[in-house]
Amino acid sequence: MDFSLSPEIEDYRQRVRSFVEREILPVEADRSNWDEHENIGHAALERLRSKAKAEGLWSLQMPKERGGQGLPLVGMAACYEEMNRSIFGPVCFNSAAPDDGNMMVLNKIGTDAQKERWLQPIIDGKVRSAFAMTEPHPGGGSDPSMMKTVAERKGDRWVIKGRKWYITGAGEAEHFIVIARTSDDARKGLTAFLFYKDQPGWEIVRRIPIMGPEEHGGHCELIFDGLEIPDENVLMNIGDGLKVTQIRLGPARLTHCMRWTGLAKRSLEIAGEYVKERDSFGTKLAEHEGVQWLLGEAAMQIEIGRLLVMKAANELDRGGFARKEVSMAKVQVADTLFKAVDTAIQLCGARGYSKDTVLEWIYRYARQAKLVDGASEVHKMVLSRSYLSEGDRFWSWS
Template sequence: MDFTISPEVDDLRARIADFVERELIPLEPHPASYDEHENIRLELLDELRDKARAEGLWCLQLSPEWGGQGLGKVGMAACYEAMNRSLFGPVVFNCAAPDDGNMMLLEAVGTEAQKERWLRPLAEGAVRSAFAMTEPHPGGGSDPTMIRTRAERRGDAYVVHGRKWFITGAEEAAHFILIARTSDDARRGLTAFLFHRDDPGWRILRRIAIMGPEEHGGHCELEFDGLRIPAENVLLGDGDGLKVTQIRLGPARLTHCMRWLGLAKRCVEIAQAYVAERQSFGVRLADRESVQMMLGRLAMNIEIGRLLVMKASWELDRGGFARSEISMAKIHVADTLHEAADVAIQLNGARGYSKDTVLEWIYRYARQARLVDGASEVHRMVLNRFLNERGRDFWSWPVAEG
């Protein structure tokens, strides 16, 4: 395993870091930078996206054919971590969820016609998108085999009825990827579809208020009552929906981790700056052993997270599925982000709990990390399944060909 990055990737990483320091960090303290849902104001976002595009820092995850930089997953890990030093980073560079995962999926499995219609506007930043899979009880959540939304084939189209919820970005999305049931077959009962927000037969029931700051477009509950989707808008093929979710969700979970590591490092950075100056009972906080132990533990856990992410990225780049590696990274990095925000708030005291720093924003955002794209408990169950299947080979080393 070689996690060395190329000079080209390092140059991109350094230019992203400079852009974040110069253009984004200075905006965070100002209330005028935010919309009513505590994310970057859309008018400001448009200005910053133009700057990022002009500096060649746009859509790193896609191939040059689609306006990107053609980075592999290892290169993405280095760059995504740098961009999410700021709250605003990923969306400015067009590397934020859910667009990020949707674009990679469309590039991987879309037909040429589908890519032109559905991918190109996303890659250009002209539209936003959503991935509609999760359903209210008793429908599908972490287990997609429980999905109840149905799409019935009628001639050259499918007609959809059902309900989805917690669909990220739905209120701002123009392009949607929908997972619906087309048969009761255990393995081939789901199908993936593309539809546009202007298509009749569906509606947003509500934007669900959440604990933390929201992505643009919120987290919405959707109802489908006769949405008609042409057969040409099926991704891969009828019955390939489970395969589509596997192709999309694995790398998307990993890119979450890449970004979360950037926020975790930012928490440590804020804590370090404060304890270096703050004194209590005649002693600088940075000189107290208890503080040093807290920050040392965070430094270790962040580095463990980086190694887990890099191992999973390396495995994907060499053509593997990295299922256990991604689950391990997802569990550990989600926990580490929450710990980093919590410790940084504690060390900053009342200042950390206030809105004088971005720590409280990160703390509220971090709580969802242990839930999104599969709860931590589900990923632990996945790891146990792999352990039972592989036995001692669960911990085997990759061996070079002789």
């Protein structure tokens, strides 16, 4: 098995790495560039986005004919990892969630008219987007069959009523995908709809406070009370909502893992630099056996996560579903990110716990990794079902 990157992908990877080092890390280091939610402020973001476009590093995941760079998922894995060496990296390249996943699903299944109207402005960086699926109890979360938001046919329109919450980016989004129930059919009961921010019949109730730093637009609670949507804004067909979520969430989960790997590596980078310089009991911390065990274990887990991500990316590029590969990567990398930053804080001591480094930012952010896009326990259930169904074929090489 050849894990080397093609010359084209390696070139993109090196250029992304150089851009992060040269342009983004200095902006990250200056707290005046941060907004009130501990993300990069809009003025600094727009400057960096313009530079990324000028250097041909914009929207790596989108087709070249739409202004992207046309990289496969394997190429995205290598580059997204480099982007998230900075806590602010992915959004500067238009590769941050939820826009990233929304662009990929619209590009894959949208009609030509929908791509022009709903996708292209996101690719161009003119608007942000959100994906509205999760609901408060007793509605749908990891189990979409519990969804309570409904869309009823009235004349030539679909009228949506219900409630969603923890909708990432909704506070600044202009383009939305919402999943609603259109029948009681177990497999064909959900439908995906597209709508604009300024349409009547819905509102943002609140931006929900969270323990960690927030994406632009936060995580919001939404109420739908008569939002009207025409047939032309149905994504795929009526009853295909579950299929839309499956098409979107698989690659989106994997791109989370790509970015989280970058944050895990950054955590060890900070810790590694510190223990090589810090003296303790007459020698450098890096010479202590206990320190070496901690660093070695975290580094090994990161590499395991990278290999799982690449295996899943390769399977998706080949046209496979990669369900179990994505689930394995999601569990492994979520755990690894938390372990890596926890290890880094432990090794850096009070400095790691303080705001003198970005470790405490990454630590608070990392806790969500085990929850978003399917809790780790749900993915382990998926893996269990796969194993019980496949037996020894679970470990097939092809």
